Amino acid sequence: MAFQKENFIKFILMVFALSSLFFLFLIFAFILIEGLPLFLKVGLKNIIFGFKWAPTKGSFGIFPMIVSSFLVTFGALVVGGPMGLSCAVYLSEYSGKKMKMLLKPALELLAGIPSVVYGFLGVIYIVPLVRNYLGGSGFSLIATSIILGVMILPTIISISFDALMSVPKSFREGSLAMGATKWQTIYKVVIPSAKSGIMAGFILGMGRAIGETMAVIMIAGNALKIPTSILDPLRTLTGNIALELAYATGDHRLGLFSTGVVLLVIIMILNYMANFGIKKKRLK
Amino acid sequence: MRIKPSIVDKIFRIGFNALAFFTVGILVVIISIICVKGFSHVNLEFIFASPEDMGRHGGIFPSIMGTILLALLSIVFATPLGLGTAIFLTEYTKESVFTKIIRFGVESLAGIPSIIYGLFGFIFFVIQLGMGWSLLSGVLTMTIMILPTIIRTSEEAIKAVPRNLRIVSYSLGATRWETVTKVVLTAATPGILTGIMLSIGRVVGETAAVIFTMGSSLRLPTSLMDSGRTMAVHFYILAREGISMDKAYATALVLVLSITAINILAYYIMNRVVSRYS
Numbered sequence: 001m002a003f004q005k006e007n008f009i010k011f012i013l014m015v016f017a018l019s020s021l022f023f024l025f026l027i028f029a030f031i032l033i034e035g036l037p038l039f040l041k042v043g044l045k046n047i048i049f050g051f052k053w054a055p056t057k058g059s060f061g062i063f064p065m066i067v068s069s070f071l072v073t074f075g076a077l078v079v080g081g082p083m084g085l086s087c088a089v090y091l092s093e094y095s096g097k098k099m100k101m102l103l104k105p106a107l108e109l110l111a112g113i114p115s116v117v118y119g120f121l122g123v124i125y126i127v128p129l130v131r132n133y134l135g136g137s138g139f140s141l142i143a144t145s146i147i148l149g150v151m152i153l154p155t156i157i158s159i160s161f162d163a164l165m166s167v168p169k170s171f172r173e174g175s176l177a178m179g180a181t182k183w184q185t186i187y188k189v190v191i192p193s194a195k196s197g198i199m200a201g202f203i204l205g206m207g208r209a210i211g212e213t214m215a216v217i218m219i220a221g222n223a224l225k226i227p228t229s230i231l232d233p234l235r236t237l238t239g240n241i242a243l244e245l246a247y248a249t250g251d252h253r254l255g256l257f258s259t260g261v262v263l264l265v266i267i268m269i270l271n272y273m274a275n276f277g278i279k280k281k282r283l284k
Numbered sequence: 285m286r287i288k289p290s291i292v293d294k295i296f297r298i299g300f301n302a303l304a305f306f307t308v309g310i311l312v313v314i315i316s317i318i319c320v321k322g323f324s325h326v327n328l329e330f331i332f333a334s335p336e337d338m339g340r341h342g343g344i345f346p347s348i349m350g351t352i353l354l355a356l357l358s359i360v361f362a363t364p365l366g367l368g369t370a371i372f373l374t375e376y377t378k379e380s381v382f383t384k385i386i387r388f389g390v391e392s393l394a395g396i397p398s399i400i401y402g403l404f405g406f407i408f409f410v411i412q413l414g415m416g417w418s419l420l421s422g423v424l425t426m427t428i429m430i431l432p433t434i435i436r437t438s439e440e441a442i443k444a445v446p447r448n449l450r451i452v453s454y455s456l457g458a459t460r461w462e463t464v465t466k467v468v469l470t471a472a473t474p475g476i477l478t479g480i481m482l483s484i485g486r487v488v489g490e491t492a493a494v495i496f497t498m499g500s501s502l503r504l505p506t507s508l509m510d511s512g513r514t515m516a517v518h519f520y521i522l523a524r525e526g527i528s529m530d531k532a533y534a535t536a537l538v539l540v541l542s543i544t545a546i547n548i549l550a551y552y553i554m555n556r557v558v559s560r561y562s
Contacts (some may be wrong), residue, residue, distance in 0.1 A: 003377070004505075005461070005550075006459055006461060009460075009461050010376050012368070012371075013368050013369075013371055013372035014372055014376075016364070016365050016369050016372060017368065017369040017386050018371060019365050019369070019431075020369060020386060020390045020393055020431060020432070020435065021385065021386060021387040021389035023311050023393060023428045023431065024392050024393050026404070026408065027393075027396065027400065027401075027404045030404055030408050030412070031400065031403060031407075034407055034433045035337040051541075051562060083303055083306070083307065085299055085302050086299070086303040086304070087303055087307050089300055089517060090300040090301065090303065090304040091304070093300075094297065094300055095303075095304070096303065099304075102308075103304065105548070105551050106311050107306050107307070107311075107546055108547060108551065109311060109548070110307075110310070110311045111312075111491070111546055112485050112489065112543050112544065112546075113314060113543070113548045114488075114490070114491065114516050114539060114543065115489070115492075116489075116491045116493065116516055116519055116520045117314070117318070117519070117536055117539065117540060119520075119523075120519070120523045120532065120536065121314060121317065121318075123523070125317075125457070132427070137408030150310055153307060153310075157307075171294075181289045181292070181293035181296070182290055182296075182297070183289075183293040183294055183296040185436030186296075191526055195432060197430070203555060206395075207395060208351055210397075211396075211397025211398070211399065211400075212397070212493075213397070213398065213492040214491045214492050214520060216523060217525070223431055226548075235337040238397065238399045238492075240491055241399055241402075241403060242399055242402075245402070245406060245496055246404065246495075246496070256403070257403065259409070260399075260400060260403045263399075263400065264396070265303060265397065267395060267400075268392070268395070268534060269393065270395075271381075271391070271395035275391065
């Protein structure tokens with residue numbers, strides 16, 4: 001009896017455990033079912049390398065959005081990368097226990113602030129700042145990069161911090177014993193040893209930036225062309241979906257799912273690159 | 285000329301300190317802007333009254349209730365699934381190709397951005413299953429979205445339970461299930477609660493995936509099939525359509541304070557666990 005009951009419980013738990021896989025399958029299946037037909041109908045090349053997005057007139061080019069998504073992601077890394085890594089270095093190498101106890105939760109809270117709030121503050125404070133001091137409408141690549149840069153800080157900091165902390169203490173002691181200064185130790189020994197973990201943090205940060213939606217549509221200006229300067233407005237893949245999904249029908253809606261397919265592929269590639277980095281770190 | 289290494293060292297020490305404080309400064313600035321601008325517009329009436337004229341006047345009561353309903357119902361669905369998965373992975377099976385595949389699924393789900401969840405929930409629950417823009421569509425979409433968080437935190441909480449407790453339980457003749465429910469889960473409860481709190485925080489702050497599944501009706505949802513809006517969605521619409529800056533700040537204040545409170549509670553619980561076992 002007891003044995004049978006145990007087996008039954010194990011079976012139920014296994015079904016629960018398979019649910020994640022099932023949901024993942026469902027998500028992929030439905031996004032692909034909706035998104036792929038248009039690739040066949042209009043042609044992969046015309047969608048991915050098409051310049052014109054006029055979905056009601058049969059043009060589904062999303063090349064400018066792909067470029068824009070990568071541009072804001074790169075911009076976010078330029079803003080958030082050095083800052084995030086410095087914070088992680090501070091936390092792991094310089095800060096005392098008390099500062100750590102204060103800083104780590106503060107970062108988690110920063111991560112908890114909803115993206116709409118970041119977007120709102122971006123519109124109220126960053127956009128006018130750009131408009132007044134740099135020109136243009138303010139809804140721009142640079143404003144979006146600044147806000148996204150701040151938004152990805154917690155991701156970059158926490159993963160880089162873990163990577164830095166996993167560098168054995170003996171490495172540091174060895175370097176300091178050879179007469180190196182603390183900075184030389186960090187720069188020549190600690191950071192190189194934690195390189196793959198730090199890379200993983202940066203890549204996960206990129207994943208977060210490229211997938212970010214609400215903040216981006218509030219600040220980016222959503223214009224349908226490739227920006228030629230940092231002051232130009234732009235529209236990302238995520239923005240394209242969020243802006244038009246509510247009212248799109250027919251082929252137009254399929255076009256948004258095609259946009260989703262491209263986004264999903266990019267995100268998956270980034271995530272596996274990041275996981276590879278984290279696993280490599282563990283192997284060491 | 286070469287600068288002395290000891291001076292370079294000092295410069296970087298100061299630089300790292302400054303950058304770390306700058307980052308904390310960002311958090312302080314964000315929260316204080318919202319508190320200062322929102323505080324004078326938040327009062328009991330704002331919290332307990334219904335919005336009038338698209339939110340220009342009145343309060344946000346329906347969206348507070350919408351948020352609570354969405355978060356609690358998602359937790360009700362996601363917790364058994366997530367906890368069951370975590371128990372299976374830690375207590376009922378050894379590391380194998382099978383568990384690797386399950387972990388792959390969980391990790392992939394965790395990496396999917398919320399707009400994709402919105403897109404999926406919209407086509408699957410809202411359109412294909414005919415649920416329309418409703419609380420139910422929102423709840424099911426959110427359930428899938430928070431599942432990875434619950435699984436990961438529960439798994440860590442269960443792994444942190446000392447092996448001795450299990451061994452003692454088995455030696456007293458308890459079955460595996462009895463050991464799991466009476467010993468392991470009891471000891472892991474705080475950690476599991478942390479995961480649940482973090483998930484609630486995530487649902488409360490979510491916009492993209494909610495707006496396309498639960499919709500944005502201003503009325504209080506009275507059944508699972510009713511549309512409704514959460515505070516985050518209400519705030520987004522107020523801000524984006526420029527309906528009322530005062531009300532937007534006030535909503536942002538309630539939203540950010542709730543999430544901050546939820547997260548602080550989560551870390552408080554977690555720290556108690558950490559200090560218990562280490």
